Amino acid sequence: MKSFFLVCYDISDPKRLQKIAKVMEDFGVRVLYSVFECYLTFSEFEAMKREVESLMDPLEDRVRYYRLCESCSKPVIHLGYGKFVGASDEDTLII
Structure with missing residues (x-):
């Protein structure tokens, strides 16, 4: 069973970032x-x-993983270009 994850990071070194x-x-x-x-x-x-944790420096970098339940990911609202990768694009509202 698949889940929706939002991953955010702040990596201080440009090489690690890449x-x-x-x-x-x-x-x-x-x-x-x-x-x-x-x-x-x-x-x-x-x-x-x-893989991410093997590359990052925990003293300088930050990575956050948010697991969103299906009902939490449905109300995602997009502004501008881009693609939503959730379970169903039918439930996605693009403004």
Whole structure:
């Protein structure tokens, strides 16, 4: 079963930032510069988290993972361009 995750990060070193962004692109869709939406199984989420954590410096960088329930991800409202990666685009409102 897949879940919707919102991943936000602040990486201080540009080289680490590039590496982490590349990992994130394998698992989700960039919706803002340092924010990704991911629709993943638990094992995919754990793999992503392990890869990110192996690259980051916990004393200088921050990464936050938000798991949103299906009913929480449905009211996501988009302004501007971009793509929502949730379970169903039918429930997505694009303004």
